[in-house]
Amino acid sequence: MNLHLSGMIPPVVSPLTPDHRPDIGAVERLTAHVRDGGASALFVLGSCGEGPTLEPGVASEITRAYVDAVAGSVPVLAGVGETSTERALRAGQDFEQIGVDALVLMAPMYFNADTDSAVIRHVTALAERTSLPLVVYNIPHLTHHPITPRALREIAAIDSVVALKESSGEWDTYAALADVAGAAGLRVFQGAEALIARSLAAGAHGAVPGIANVVPGLAARLVQAGLDGDTTLAAALQAQLDDVCAVYSSGFWLTSLKAALAELGIVGSTAGQALAPPDADGLNEVHRVLVAAGLVEVTA
Template sequence: MLHLHGVIPPVITPLTPEDEVDVEAIHRLTDHLVDAGVTGLFVLGSSGEGPALTPAQREETVRAFVKAARGRVPVLAGIGEPSVRRAVEALEVAAAAGAAAVVATAPYYFLHDDRHVADHLVHIAGATDLPVVLYNIPPATHSVITPSILTTVVRQAPNVVAIKDSSGDWDAFQGMLEAARQLGVAVLQGAEALIGRSMLAGAAGAVPGIANLTPAVACALVRAGKDGAAETVDALQAALDRACEVYRPGYWLAGLKAAVAQRGLCTPHPARGLPRLDPAAAALVATAAVAAIADEERHV
């Protein structure tokens, strides 16, 4: 089974001004990330605008990242959907496009209790031979994948290999770590502010959106945490926190894409219908991005 560890950025999906997938930019972004030391690419997550893209765009995105990766790192494809049938259709497309694993969320839109969340995930995992990563993101799904749900799903679906936790809840994350140790699955921290602390506590890795901008800092932070180098962790966590200032002037995703555009890797455009930055916010993001890039050069 796939062994997930290190930094696996939830990659942005570069788009052209006409709202089409920018394949050339995907190749530039992939090389930028792989050269910095990431150990995988998670496409079509929140940072990748998966829910905002058409099915054809999602398929094209997976294929483009798989081709750009050239086998250097695995490509994980998000298949977050509100129903089992839609999720299974999405995972079949992702598998055909070459994804090494799929990433499944709790169902969303309709309200679900713990039993239904577990059933949803078990059915999805049972529909594929690919490794499956669970993705706990309560702000988006309005359902929580608890340690108890994780245990239920893993015992019924042995191809579940990891969970990404983006709840930002430290106490819940500690419970997830304990459950995962007993189950033999990896836990990946998705909340940037908790990466250093999580690595020192035994997390396998991190899935930070800001790694699109400063991947070398994120990779160094994860390595320092694995090594138990607490002082280095503190310094690198502070650098990563400063880079996250690009999220603050406006809509966070527009800020992230505009910041990555400062590196010449893509356009700043989110998918059509998502908020964009006004000129004042764009100027603030540009300033924060330039500072973050300089900070990365100092620390790594």
């Protein structure tokens, strides 16, 4: 597989119109925003992209819009987060036809089966039914199926598996999986913003930070400093990124993120109907964080 991922890969949000249809203009604006900020690839339909919850037709339209907006300038990775292998196969084949460059596979999310064997069977089935490179995505607090070092060791032997995205937010979990991935020759990416500098210092190849939707330039500079081995600069940039991540505390993290992007005029604030938008105090906090980061002006 000739896909050598590295650098800052934003897990882009899925822009929706108020009636929950794909907002193609917003996809184009966000693509330009993160590309100008230094994104080395785009990850669509992850947690930030509401991939596991969007209506399948909407997910496909948004994926196609990102592929069209990127126009081959950087790879597009599509998240496959489903309750079963059967649904994941359908989604993966659909995204391959659309023209994505890789699939990012979460563990199946519903039945509490034996975790290791379920994950191994799941990834093996996807590898047999697609020609695309595969990124293994560990996010156990959402899937409730952790990808263990034992499972990853078997999965890593599959030729099409090229990388690991680890988003547990727990250093010991990250370090154990990164060791296995590194020994197998996989690329390793940190998905938890607070651990980016530390992970890069320990040998990660990049990061997939949701806050890069808002501050792609800052996230890209942090990743590059880490890759360059400039730990002093990386620590300073990590502190700045942590300050912007305060936007997540404004309410439910995803709707807060979309509220920040809406205030910046990039995408609308519409998210899944079950997800509560920030209240007035939350919106004030979003504004405060953006002002402190120098992204918007102080309002009277």
